[in-house]
Amino acid sequence: MKQGNRKLNTVFRILVFATFFAALFASVVFLIFGFRVADSSFSMNSMYYGNSEEAGMVIQSSIGYFIMTGLAVVSFIFSIICFKCTSAVASIFRTIFIGIMALLDIISISAVITAYQMMRYLSGDTDLYSSLMNNTMLNNSSTFEEKYMMAIIFMFVTAAVFFVLSITSIVSLVSKPSAQNAGYQQQMPYGQTPNMPYGQPMQQATPTYNQPMQQAAPTYNQPVQQAAPTYNQPVQQAAPTYNQPTQPSQPQIVGYDTQTGAPIYEKQ
Numbered sequence: 001m002k003q004g005n006r007k008l009n010t011v012f013r014i015l016v017f018a019t020f021f022a023a024l025f026a027s028v029v030f031l032i033f034g035f036r037v038a039d040s041s042f043s044m045n046s047m048y049y050g051n052s053e054e055a056g057m058v059i060q061s062s063i064g065y066f067i068m069t070g071l072a073v074v075s076f077i078f079s080i081i082c083f084k085c086t087s088a089v090a091s092i093f094r095t096i097f098i099g100i101m102a103l104l105d106i107i108s109i110s111a112v113i114t115a116y117q118m119m120r121y122l123s124g125d126t127d128l129y130s131s132l133m134n135n136t137m138l139n140n141s142s143t144f145e146e147k148y149m150m151a152i153i154f155m156f157v158t159a160a161v162f163f164v165l166s167i168t169s170i171v172s173l174v175s176k177p178s179a180q181n182a183g184y185q186q187q188m189p190y191g192q193t194p195n196m197p198y199g200q201p202m203q204q205a206t207p208t209y210n211q212p213m214q215q216a217a218p219t220y221n222q223p224v225q226q227a228a229p230t231y232n233q234p235v236q237q238a239a240p241t242y243n244q245p246t247q248p249s250q251p252q253i254v255g256y257d258t259q260t261g262a263p264i265y266e267k268q
Helices: 003-038 044-049 053-081 088-107 109-122 126-133 141-174
Strands: 253-256 263-265
Touching: 003 053, 003 141, 053 088, 053 109, 053 141, 088 109, 088 141, 109 126, 109 141
Parallel strands: none
Antiparallel strands: 253 263
């Protein structure tokens, strides 16, 4: 993974964590509110007398829902930007789930806004009176309750989805980049192999450039032994050369002159 992609991936993972914690906060606060309402000693009339603790819980849960929805939208955008940071299959499924949850949270946010304004009014914010009186959803209690319960369900589902994404984000941040990823090759110090302690040289089967190679043939500095004579040595010839004359045969002596004693040769 390239350095720029790693930074974008880190920002995206931080957004996933933030969205999960916002959804978890809103869900836990609403669960506590639900347990309070389910208690037999609870009376709905106590919420209409201002500054009730239960009304504050609904306000806190609504604020968490608003933050969760905004972070889900931003996470969806960054999921598209970081599409190449992970595998194609993981990026596609991740982006689809984040987009669905962000869309459902946005659709149901109107009911959460109405509940927030109503609890703020019960807590003493009189500026919201006119807006509450003109709220068509609040005037139809059945529609408001139905949409508000759907918003709460989507809030819990969002917390569950981003919990799974948080686990995968931890794995993505902790895992080291592979030796070869998108054309990137791991750089090793000269003379070392992977998984070898630093300082131990790599054993090479072939000689290094600093070591001379053993040659079976003689080098150029050594003369080559030749079986045949060189051109500087004369060739021995069995036959006489043309420059040497042939020696004539000598006549045989057949006798000697009786008076002078000179030899007499055989006539040829």
